[in-house]
Amino acid sequence: AAEYAMRGKQGVRVFMLSPHEKMSPFQTAQMFSLQDPNIFNLAVRGVFDDCQDIVKAVSNDHAFKAKYKIGTVNSINWARVVAQVVYYFKGYFAATQNNDQQVSFSVPSGNFGNVCAGHIARMMGLPIRKLIVATNENDVLDEFFRTGRYKVRGSANTWQTSSPSMDISKASNFERFIFDLVGRDAEQVRALWQAVDSTGEFDLSASPLFAKISAEYGFASGKSTHADRLATIRHTFEQYGVIIDTHTADGLKVGLEQREAGVPLICLETALPAKFEATIREALDRDPPRPAGLENIEALPQRFEVMDADAEQIKAFIAAHV
Structure with missing residues (x-):
């Protein structure tokens, strides 16, 4: 939701962390198929907790947070x-x-x-x-x-x-x-x-x-x-x-x-x-209905970076792409 809300917005960069290969194909495609240059999907080698820990580490580096004007859009906020x-x-x-x-x-x-x-x-x-x-x-x-x-x-x-x-x-x-x-x-x-x-x-x-x-x-x-x-x-x-x-x-x-x-x-x-x-x-031996426009979303090209669960590596990526 955050990516779709902020895609194409001038002056905004979104760095979205998700656990690598631990989402469903539909969820993954929803995020990774976005080609907007201000959206960066970072697939972290780890679980959701690792992503959350990195977000907290970035937020707790007050100098880094102030320099790059960083906010969060998940439930930590x-x-x-x-x-x-x-x-x-x-x-x-x-x-x-x-x-x-x-x-x-x-x-x-x-x-x-x-x-x-x-x-x-x-x-x-x-x-x-x-x-x-x-x-x-x-x-x-x-x-x-x-x-x-x-x-x-x-x-x-x-x-x-x-x-x-x-x-x-x-x-x-x-x-x-x-x-x-x-x-x-x-x-x-x-x-x-x-x-x-x-x-x-x-x-x-x-x-x-x-x-x-x-x-x-x-x-x-x-x-x-x-x-x-x-x-x-x-x-x-x-x-x-x-x-x-x-x-x-x-x-x-x-x-x-x-x-x-x-x-x-x-x-x-x-x-x-x-x-x-x-x-x-x-459960039902049938597929659930899909929202209009998302029928073949998995077939779209995907853009993402696979990264280690390392806050310093993530911070360096952010610094290089703001």
């Missing part, structure tokens, strides 16, 4: 999270008749940005009963919300799944929730993440904070597997004639497990089914 807060108000008003009613939301979650926006909406006073965090096989967030233990997996132990946008072992927006959980004590947040950096984890299971996660903040969680995705996609199509993508299937599967009688449940749909044709075909 506060403006992105704030914009997503609107979804929750829109969904709430669509599902209720009065302001005394509560609604639960199930959110496919990898990087925690979208469900963090739901948390912010709840903190603003929106009557949200539950915020249901739905993960795929990369279940670091589900483990935390169930047990209080936050243990990152690392690149080598991050599974490549059929809901690839959630193939994340550490959630970049998670600190924003923990900041609220610990009473906005920045030093406590710093100490927890220093523990993550040194040991790979922290554990709140024995802390009074753990009980607050569900009781005070309304969080619940669950996990979905490839087999679950196939079953949910198949059931949704057979029941309603609607094709959903793999990430939405994760959210729907976990949401239905956590659903409470009398409380409307909204599952956030997060992607087009066309991006994940192989899995849709496996």
Whole structure:
């Protein structure tokens, strides 16, 4: 979306990092087929976490950031999270008749940005009963919300799944929730993440904070597997004639497990089914519809650079192409 919004814009250069060969062919073609000279696709040898770490490293080099006027367009950017807060108000008003009613939301979650926006909406006073965090096989967030233990997996132990946008072992927006959980004590947040950096984890299971996660903040969680995705996609199509993508299937599967009688449940749909044709075909024995104009997008020539997961290498590329 960022590339299409900024293509051809004078005075703007977009350097988009993505994990090399870890997106679907449709997703890859959407990005890499853009030939605009101000768009640079950098395919990083690694996983999404590696791309995210590089973005953070570039942003944390304040001199470099100031010199080249660098901003970010992913969920690290506060403006992105704030914009997503609107979804929750829109969904709430669509599902209720009065302001005394509560609604639960199930959110496919990898990087925690979208469900963090739901948390912010709840903190603003929106009557949200539950915020249901739905993960795929990369279940670091589900483990935390169930047990209080936050243990990152690392690149080598991050599974490549059929809901690839959630193939994340550490959630970049998670600190924003923990900041609220610990009473906005920045030093406590710093100490927890220093523990993550040194040991790979922290554990709140024995802390009074753990009980607050569900009781005070309304969080619940669950996990979905490839087999679950196939079953949910198949059931949704057979029941309603609607094709959903793999990430939405994760959210729907976990949401239905956590659903409470009398409380409307909204599952956030997060992607087009066309991006994940192989899995849709496996579930339904048919291809999902494609948006007009994108029927043969994989046949278009592609322009991209394959690079190591090295922040200095990425910075040198940026400096050479601004």
